[in-house]
Structures are given as C-alpha cells and as structure tokens.
Amino acid sequence: MKYDALLVQSFGGPEGPDDVIPFLENVLRGKNVPRERLLEVAEHYQHFGGVSPINQQNRDLIAALRVELAAHGIDLPIYWGNRNWAPYLVDAMTQMKNDGVESALVFVTSVFSSYSGCRQYREDLTKAQVEVGDQAPRCDKIRTYYNHPGFIETMSSCVRESLDQIPSERRQRAELIFTAHSIPLGMSDNCNYVKQLQESCRLVSEATQHANWRLVYQSRSGPPTQPWLEPDVCDVIRDLGASGATDVIVSPIGFVSDHMEVLFDLDTEAKEAAAEVGLNFIRSGTAGVRPRFIEMIRQLIEERLDPDMPKQALGPLGPSHDFCPVDCCLYTPQRPRPG
Template sequence: MKYDALLVQSFGGPEGPDEVIPFLENVLRGRNVPRERLLEVAEHYQHFGGVSPINQQNRDLIAALKVELQTHGIDLPVYWGNRNWTPYLADTLAQMEADGVQHALVFVTSVFSSYSGCRQYREDVAKAQAEIGPGAPRCDKIRTYYNHPGFIETMTACVQESLDQIPAERRAAAELVFTAHSIPIGMSDNCNYVKQLNESCRLVSEATGHANWRLVYQSRSGPPTQPWLEPDVCDVIRELAASGAKDVIVSPIGFISDHMEVLFDLDTEAKDTAAEVGLNFIRSGTAGVRPRFIQMIRELIEERLNPETPKLALGTFGPSHDFCPSDCCLYAPQRPRPG
C-alpha cells in the first residue's frame, strides 16, 4: 500500500504555568472527575514549572526518527499532532491536506491496547477528518508493538542497567516492579491491556534472567466509586518493605518516555514512599530515543510499506493486527462496584 507521510500522534501537554488548567480541562472534558482532583494534578505540573516534558520528548523522537528514515532511504515527511494540546491533531491534518498528503501512516505514542491508548486515538483522527472535510488525508494506525523485539530489547536494556546498580550479593533478591497507567476495570474488560502488559513484563524479565517481578499500576484519576486496575505502586512499595525487601526496581513499562506520570508519580511520590519505609528505590529508564526503539519504529513502517517484510514479534501471541476490528477496545463505562 502506498503511503506519503508519517503522523506521530500523541497526548500533548502544557508548556507553561498558564496552560496547565486549560490543558487538564481538555483532558478531563466529559469525564466524571472532581474539580479537586483536577487541581491536585495541576499542582503536579506546577511542581515542574507548569511544563510537561512530553512535547519536547516528542520533538526529540521525531528528530531521531527523521534521521533513521533518511538513513534507510524512506522518504516520508513526518508530522505531529496531539489529542489535548498544541499542535492539535485537526490543525496538523489540515496542514497535511494543504501539503497534498493523501494517505498517512500513524505512529501512536502508546504501547498497549485500551480505549484511551488505541481506540480513542483513532476516534480523534476520525473527528479531525470530519472537521476538515472530504480532502482530509486517510490515516492508518501502525500496529501495537508491545511484543516487538525492538521494544522488548529496549526495555530489557533499561532494566538491566538498573539491576547492575544493585550490589551483586543483593541482586537476585531485588524486587522488579513494572508499572503502567491504571485504567477503569470497565475499560480493561474490553481490551487486551492487561494481557499485553503481562506478556511484555514476562518477556523483559526472562531476557534479564530476573524472575522476581510483578505488574502494578499508577496514576489513577477516576472517582473512588469507580473500580480501577490495582494494586497501586505506592501500596506495593510499602508491602515489599514490610516483607523484608531491601531493593526495588520500578520500570515504567507502560510509558515510552519520562513524562509527568513518571516524573511525579514515580520519581517523586513513589521514591518518597520508598524512602519513608527504608527501601532502596531505583527507577528504570523508558524507551525515549534509544536507538533500538527508533529502529523499531522504522521496522514497523517498513512492514507496512512492503507487505513482504516480516512482521517481528516475540512470545506467545504473534504480531498484532494492522487494522483494528470495529469492536476493538470498546469502553463500557458503567460497571457496579464489587461488593
């Protein structure tokens, strides 16, 4: 299939104190989140000068990706559009139309399948296309890459670097905790989010030879009456300390870069929790612009440009589908609280 551009589609983030509240209002529009929670999260951003690192991280990723594509003879202009902040997706698609783009591949900066990490991004594109009209570019999302060798090898390297920081005599007993953004149970029931996360964690732990691992969650934002995925990372850190653990490695496998949920919820809150209970805390790195991760994106592009290119995947489930079925990652928000 012929493609004439690449769109990097992401979440967006504020880049100054005055942008924090409007940005969060965009994020939470239509969701039953108390105003108090919005203001609480706003303080997280103000803790870092009102600047989310995600936009600069996307600029860095795009710069690295342009070099990777050029080096391998792939002539695709790269565009960037966000869901919740500038550059907004609709503005980017309008520019693509003006530039004559007809059919773009889309790389979404979300690894795992869920409504907010997959389907909503496709809905964002459809909404922007409807605003632009019949001349809007067609956009096809690149497949999910949770078990691609490039992602697993990248995260394995990150975890191994953390393991190497622990004295050899304590390394085998170190607790390896993988974290991902919690989502409502009603959302997780209708997608492969948890299954994919567990598979990625298993593949990374096996590659490092460190079998002592668990998957936990962070950054819950819903009302207390709505059940979300658990356990929470800070609760687990307290439990580990109570059980006699000495070292914990926290790997934010659910995030591809060090944005706000990593910098505040892990590097601040989780780290402080570990210090309170006397646990040695090491936060493992994210994929960012590590060369193997950038190479992976290029490989995903190549397999769509040339159907004869092998689709790489590790583990049990094989490569994910190229085109999502109509019921992919549906969200059923109404679910009674257990008990």
C-alpha cells in the same frame, strides 16, 4: 497500500503555568473525574514550572526518526498532532491536506491496547478528518508493538542498567516492579491491556533473567466509587518495605518516555514511599529515543510499506493486527464495583 507521510500522534502537555488548567480540562472533558483531582494534578505540573516534558520528548523523537528514515532511504515527511494541546491533531491534518498528503501512517506514542491508549486515538483521527473535510488524508494507525523485539530489547536494556546499580549479592533478591497507567475496569474488560502488559513484563523478565517481578499500576484519576486496576505502586512499595525487602526497581513499562506520570508519580511519590520504609529505590528508564526503539519504529513503518516483509513479534501471541476490528477496545463506564 501507498503512504506519503508519517503522523506522530500523541497526548500533548502544557508548556507553561497558564496552560495547565486548560490542558487538564481538555484531558478530562466528559469524564467523571472530581474537580479536586484536577486541581491536585495541576499542582504536580506546577512543581515543574507548569511544563510537561512530553512535547519536547516528541520533538526529540521526531528528530531521531527523521535521521533513521533518511538513513534507510524512506522518504516520508513527518507531521505531529496532539490530542489535548498544541500542536493539535486537526492543525496537523490541515497542514497535511494543504501539502497534498493523501495517505499517512500514524505512530501513536502509546504501547498497549485500551480505549484511551488506542481506540480514542483512532476516534480522534476520524473527528479531525471530518473537521478538515474533503481531501483530508487517509490515516492508518501502525500496529501495537508490546511484544516487538525492539521494544522488549529496549526495556530489557533499561532494566539491566538498573540491576547493575545493585550490589551483586543483593541483585537476585531485588524486587522488579513494572508499572502502567491504571484504567477503569469497565475499560480493561473490553481490551487486551492487562494481557499485553503481562506479556511484555514476562518477556523482559525472561530477557534479563530476573524472575522476581510483578505488574502494578499508577496514576488513577477516577472517583473512589469506580473500580480501577490495582494494586497501586506506592501501596506495593510500602508492603515490600514491611516484608523486609531491601531493593526495588520500578520500570514504567506502560510509558514510552519520561513524562509527568513518570516524573511525579514515580520519581517523586513512589520514591518518597520507598524512603519511608527504607527501600533502595531505582527507577528504570523508558524507551525515549534509545536507538533500538527508533529502529523498531522504522521497522514497523517498513512492514506496512512492504506487505511481504515478515512481522516481528516475540512470544506465543504473535504480531498484533494492522487494522482494528469495529468492536476493538470499547469502554463501558457503567461497570459496577464488585461485591
């Protein structure tokens, strides 16, 4: 398949105080989330001047990708479209159409497969194509990369940097907590989200030779009556403090950059929870624009441009599929609470 552009597709975020409520209304449209939760999250953004760091992080990612692609002779113009805030996906696709782009690869800034992390992005692409109309470019999403060597090596480097901050005599006993965004069980039932997360955590643990780890969740937003993935990171941190642990490393493996769920839910709330119970808290880094991560994106592009190129993947699960099945990552919100 020939491709003549790369589209970076992301979540979007407010870039000023007046953007916060309209942005969150975009995010939560059609979802059963209490208004009180929306206003609570709005306050999180206001702590940072109403500006989410995600848009600037995407600008930095695109700048690094342009350099990486050019250095390897890959001539693909890069476009950028968001789901929930400017620059919107439909505007990016309109520009692609006007520029004569016929077929684009799509890099989504979401690592793991779920409705909100994969299928919804593909649905957004289809909606934008319909809105743009005739001659809207074909858009093929790049496969997920939770077990790609580039992702695992990047996250392993982040964890090693955190381990090095702990005195050697306490290092092996340090609690390594991997976090990811909690999702409703009705969503996780129909995707490989948890399976992929567990495999990524296992691979990073193996690479860092740190066996003392667990996977937890953060940032749930649904009503209390709806079951979501647990345990919550702050609850686990408090339990660790009560059990006599001394050091906790929190690695936000479910996020590719330091956006709001990392800055507030971890660097503020989780850090405060650790302080309450006397735990030494270290928040490990995200992939961001680390060179190995940028190299990985280029490798994923190359394998789609050249079908004879071997696909890289660590562990027994192998590389993910290039094209999602029709029933991939469905969501059934009506799943009842167990018991």
